[in-house]
Amino acid sequence: METRDRQLTPELFQPAGLGSQDAEKIAGPSIGFWGDAWRRLRKNRVALVSAALILVLIALAVLGPYLTPYTSDGQDLSRQFRGPSLSGFWFGTDNFGRSMFDRVWEGTRVSLYIAFLATALDLGIGMFYGAISAYNGGRIDNIMQRVVEVLVGIPNLVLIILLMLIFDPGILSITIAIAFTGWTSTARLIRGQVLRLKEQEFFLASRALGAGSPRLILKHLIPNVLYIVIITLMFTVPSAIFFEAFLSFIGLGIQVPDASLGALINEGAREMRFYPHLLVFPAIVLCLLTISFRLLGDGLRDALDPRMRK
Amino acid sequence: MASTNGEAVLRIDDLRISFGTYAGEVQAVRGATFDLRRGETLAIVGESGSGKSVAARSIMGLNPVSNTIVKGGEIVFEGEDLLKLSEKRMLDIRGQKIAMVFQDPMTSLDPTMRVGRQIMESLKQHLGMSGRRAAERAAELLKMVGIPNAEERLKQYPHQFSGGMRQRVVIAIALACDPQVLIADEPTTALDVTIQAQILELLRELQERLGMSIVLITHDLGVVASTAHRIAVMYGGKIIETGTVREIFYNPRMPYTWGLLASIPLPTADRSQDLIPIPGTPPDATDPPKGCPFAARCPYAMRICEEEMPGYTTFSDEHRAACWLHHQMAPNVEPPARIGGKK
Amino acid sequence: MLRYTLKRLVNAFVILFIIASVSWLLMQFLPGSPFNDDKLTDEAKAQLEAKYGLDDPLLVQYARYMGNLARGDLGNSYAYNGTPVVDIVLGKRLAVSAFLGAQALIVGTLIGILLGAIAAMRHNSFWDKFSATLSVLGVSVPSFVLAPLLQYWLAFKAGIFPIALFESWWHSVLPSAVLAIAVGAVVATYTRAEMLEVFGQDYVTLAKAKGLSRVAVVTRHVLRNSMIPLVTILVPLAAALLTGTLVVETVFSIPGIGEQFVRSIFVNDYSVIMGTTLLFAVFFVASYLIQDILYGIIDPRIRLAGTRE
Numbered sequence: 001m002e003t004r005d006r007q008l009t010p011e012l013f014q015p016a017g018l019g020s021q022d023a024e025k026i027a028g029p030s031i032g033f034w035g036d037a038w039r040r041l042r043k044n045r046v047a048l049v050s051a052a053l054i055l056v057l058i059a060l061a062v063l064g065p066y067l068t069p070y071t072s073d074g075q076d077l078s079r080q081f082r083g084p085s086l087s088g089f090w091f092g093t094d095n096f097g098r099s100m101f102d103r104v105w106e107g108t109r110v111s112l113y114i115a116f117l118a119t120a121l122d123l124g125i126g127m128f129y130g131a132i133s134a135y136n137g138g139r140i141d142n143i144m145q146r147v148v149e150v151l152v153g154i155p156n157l158v159l160i161i162l163l164m165l166i167f168d169p170g171i172l173s174i175t176i177a178i179a180f181t182g183w184t185s186t187a188r189l190i191r192g193q194v195l196r197l198k199e200q201e202f203f204l205a206s207r208a209l210g211a212g213s214p215r216l217i218l219k220h221l222i223p224n225v226l227y228i229v230i231i232t233l234m235f236t237v238p239s240a241i242f243f244e245a246f247l248s249f250i251g252l253g254i255q256v257p258d259a260s261l262g263a264l265i266n267e268g269a270r271e272m273r274f275y276p277h278l279l280v281f282p283a284i285v286l287c288l289l290t291i292s293f294r295l296l297g298d299g300l301r302d303a304l305d306p307r308m309r310k
Numbered sequence: 311m312a313s314t315n316g317e318a319v320l321r322i323d324d325l326r327i328s329f330g331t332y333a334g335e336v337q338a339v340r341g342a343t344f345d346l347r348r349g350e351t352l353a354i355v356g357e358s359g360s361g362k363s364v365a366a367r368s369i370m371g372l373n374p375v376s377n378t379i380v381k382g383g384e385i386v387f388e389g390e391d392l393l394k395l396s397e398k399r400m401l402d403i404r405g406q407k408i409a410m411v412f413q414d415p416m417t418s419l420d421p422t423m424r425v426g427r428q429i430m431e432s433l434k435q436h437l438g439m440s441g442r443r444a445a446e447r448a449a450e451l452l453k454m455v456g457i458p459n460a461e462e463r464l465k466q467y468p469h470q471f472s473g474g475m476r477q478r479v480v481i482a483i484a485l486a487c488d489p490q491v492l493i494a495d496e497p498t499t500a501l502d503v504t505i506q507a508q509i510l511e512l513l514r515e516l517q518e519r520l521g522m523s524i525v526l527i528t529h530d531l532g533v534v535a536s537t538a539h540r541i542a543v544m545y546g547g548k549i550i551e552t553g554t555v556r557e558i559f560y561n562p563r564m565p566y567t568w569g570l571l572a573s574i575p576l577p578t579a580d581r582s583q584d585l586i587p588i589p590g591t592p593p594d595a596t597d598p599p600k601g602c603p604f605a606a607r608c609p610y611a612m613r614i615c616e617e618e619m620p621g622y623t624t625f626s627d628e629h630r631a632a633c634w635l636h637h638q639m640a641p642n643v644e645p646p647a648r649i650g651g652k653k
Numbered sequence: 654m655l656r657y658t659l660k661r662l663v664n665a666f667v668i669l670f671i672i673a674s675v676s677w678l679l680m681q682f683l684p685g686s687p688f689n690d691d692k693l694t695d696e697a698k699a700q701l702e703a704k705y706g707l708d709d710p711l712l713v714q715y716a717r718y719m720g721n722l723a724r725g726d727l728g729n730s731y732a733y734n735g736t737p738v739v740d741i742v743l744g745k746r747l748a749v750s751a752f753l754g755a756q757a758l759i760v761g762t763l764i765g766i767l768l769g770a771i772a773a774m775r776h777n778s779f780w781d782k783f784s785a786t787l788s789v790l791g792v793s794v795p796s797f798v799l800a801p802l803l804q805y806w807l808a809f810k811a812g813i814f815p816i817a818l819f820e821s822w823w824h825s826v827l828p829s830a831v832l833a834i835a836v837g838a839v840v841a842t843y844t845r846a847e848m849l850e851v852f853g854q855d856y857v858t859l860a861k862a863k864g865l866s867r868v869a870v871v872t873r874h875v876l877r878n879s880m881i882p883l884v885t886i887l888v889p890l891a892a893a894l895l896t897g898t899l900v901v902e903t904v905f906s907i908p909g910i911g912e913q914f915v916r917s918i919f920v921n922d923y924s925v926i927m928g929t930t931l932l933f934a935v936f937f938v939a940s941y942l943i944q945d946i947l948y949g950i951i952d953p954r955i956r957l958a959g960t961r962e
Binding site for chain 1: 664668671672675676679682789790792793794795797798800801802804805809892895896899900903904914915918919923926930933934937938941
């Protein structure tokens with residue numbers, strides 16, 4: 001044997017004694033699913049910035065009005081259409097002399113509230129429906145899927161418009177309309193995931209070991225479904241924000257004098273030519289929110305998708 | 311088994327390849343040395359994660375450009391180091407002088423392109439054949455790999471072929487320009503056992519007929535026995551034993567090789583003897599051990615095994631192994647009865 | 654293949670039928686009657702309601718509605734003094750909107766494919782990040798933000814484009830541009846994702862192993878396999894175009910059906926609203942149908958069903 005010129009002592013040739021114990025140690029530190037995901041997410045600077053931004057915006061939406069002595073509906077025609085200034089109104093005033101800063105954050109509150117509520121409803125119904133459909137399988141699954149197919153065939157936009165025509169536009173009706181059209185895609189997604197999980201070996205193994213149904217669901221299904229839910233959430237929220245704003249823009253959503261990001265943008269668009277600040281501020285907030293949620297969603301997807309782990 | 315001409319067609323010397331990933335540097339190949347002689351089939355045997363596929367792809371330069379780091383070594387073919395060649399030169403070599411067959415026939419073919427056209431691509435690219443001549447040659451190739459009704463089949467899509475047939479098509483594509491070297495990366499792993507045998511038989515026939523050299527990558531020693539001339543055993547990114555088929559099967563010198571042989575189910579074995587799987591899992595490629603990569607799982611491991619990588623001991627012209635057990639200071643160890651001294 | 658197409662066609666009609674019925678049903682819940690003019694006395698109202706058949710039993714009204722629909726009669730506009738809705742909805746305004754939309758679709762798709770392809774081929778490089786950023790922006794900045802902004806900067810301030818109305822082709826550029834940006838962003842994101850996925854496939858590695866140059870690999874294998882699934886975004890694209898059109902026509906005062914629709918909401922002209930909504934529904938269902946048919950053509954497995962070895 002060719003060896004380096006190193007002094008080899010006989011004791012080096014004693015049995016190591018470590019052999020089989022270390023063999024079963026899983027090579028590479030075992031962090032677990034969530035730990036690994038967190039590690040990956042942490043490296044994604046864009047996603048982290050987005051998350052921070054979202055938190056900041058939410059904080060401003062809640063605390064904003066406390067930062068100024070003005071209120072969002074305090075009118076004073078003597079100070080209408082003022083531009084933004086650091087000493088006076090930070091975001092300027094609108095045609096009724098109301099502080100835009102306050103109005104924008106109130107609008108953000110309303111929009112976020114609607115978006116979160118609609119998303120919660122959407123995910124709740126969708127998860128429930130999809131999971132039950134997939135878990136039961138067979139005929140129940142078939143019937144439930146037929147129903148979804150028909151519903152999916154009806155275009156979202158059309159349905160939302162129709163719904164908004166009958167209901168009085170308001171926070172609750174918009175929320176329901178958005179959730180009602182969105183839950184079907186969530187249901188499909190969840191069903192797909194549950195079906196896939198059902199096929200997997202660990203599920204069968206668990207069953208073989210005698211784990212009862214509720215325990216199975218809790219311990220195995222839910223974590224594996226959870227990550228899809230989280231990712232979906234990140235994309236459903238901006239979609240809901242968009243729908244609400246869009247509806248308000250075409251007159252089917254929140255109407256003046258109430259504020260929502262969409263309503264404010266609508267007003268602002270009309271006065272664009274002479275008072276751009278009325279459009280710019282709510283527009284920036286809306287865009288920042290949407291972009292942040294999407295980027296965070298992308299980052300989470302990269303971090304949580306098990307296929308991405310090498 | 312035909313004897314081989316001693317001349318080396320492909321020589322890999324101390325190859326080191328790593329990948330940059332989010333988890334750190336993955337050292338896939340940590341100093342592999344072996345060569346391929348003209349007209350022979352060299353089997354590279356190892357578990358998944360041993361680095362064998364990476365080494366094979368490195369020959370063709372097919373590792374992903376974005377995160378592959380060539381840390382050292384040479385791959386010498388026709389007097390040139392393939393690792394240092396320009397992409398343009400590599401394009402000439404790929405498909406024409408060195409060709410490759412992949413593991414999963416179900417995904418190796420473009421589902422939207424007719425099979426004939428996929429074969430003709432290399433013919434046109436490398437040999438500049440005209441459409442008609444290329445089609446004729448493609449049909450010949452299909453016949454050569456044992457697909458009946460070649461002319462009709464040329465016009466069909468991959469999904470119209472069964473798994474075994476698709477693999478034959480992949481082989482036909484590889485052979486189109488009559489390469490000197492064929493690299494087969496687990497060509498039968500994804501196939502049924504009976505089809506496996508057919509494909510291996512096909513490869514052997516083709517080798518005899520065309521005289522090409524084959525690098526056969528596999529984790530299955532059973533596959534190796536019937537088709538290879540020489541074997542290189544790879545573990546943890548290193549080649550730990552090489553030798554002729556007889557030498558490895560009848561006189562293996564390294565505990566890992568013993569383990570591999572012991573875990574093959576033998577139809578003739580005494581029922582009372584257990585199958586001995588090798589306990590444990592391969593080492594972490596992001597933090598590889600500084601000694602022998604197999605030390606953690608080796609039942610004969612000594613302290614020095616964990617501290618330093620053993621050098622090679624030569625047992626015959628072809629037979630080398632790297633193991634501290636061969637050092638004069640090491641205790642005398644015989645391979646387990648199940649595989650020792652079989653005749 | 655034929656059987657497949659027919660099945661999809663029938664499916665489409667069924668959906669439209671359901672939508673029409675649901676619309677009619679929802680219409681019954683519309684608050685108040687269309688005749689809310691205070692000037693009308695109760696008798697006059699009752700007379701008008703009788704004239705429009707609004708006092709017949711529901712089932713009869715439903716049957717009449719569906720019958721009219723089949724004949725292409727969508728009722729008359731309440732706001733425009735009885736002009737048949739069909740004329741309003743299917744007339745010149747539709748052509749205007751269709752033109753804007755088509756222009757945006759073509760330009761947006763081409764640019765999107767280009768950007769997406771560059772991003773995928775230069776994965777993780779500057780171009781990739783640049784294109785990805787543009788795509789995210791394009792998708793996240795809604796048309797109702799982009800349109801007024803562009804109108805302000807490029808038309809009002811810079812004077813390059815006319816501010817509103819549709820008097821020449823040049824008038825259509827800015828509105829179509831806004832739509833094209835939305836389309837392009839979706840297409841680019843999708844193209845990039847698809848191409849990256851295809852790049853990781855075995856057959857691409859095999860193509861490289863044959864010694865094909867990068868260009869050849871992309872043009873002959875990657876592109877075709879990436880573009881084919883592009884068909885899946887046809888439907889979301891249609892949705893984006895539709896919402897975009899509504900916004901853009903309103904902002905730029907373009908005489909298309911989008912502007913018409915928004916206006917009819919404002920004045921509560923229910924029959925026009927319903928008529929236009931039905932038109933939108935047809936548009937969507939048609940895009941679903943086209944998508945399904947394209948799938949059938951493109952996927953050789955479906956196309957050749959029946960010729961299995």
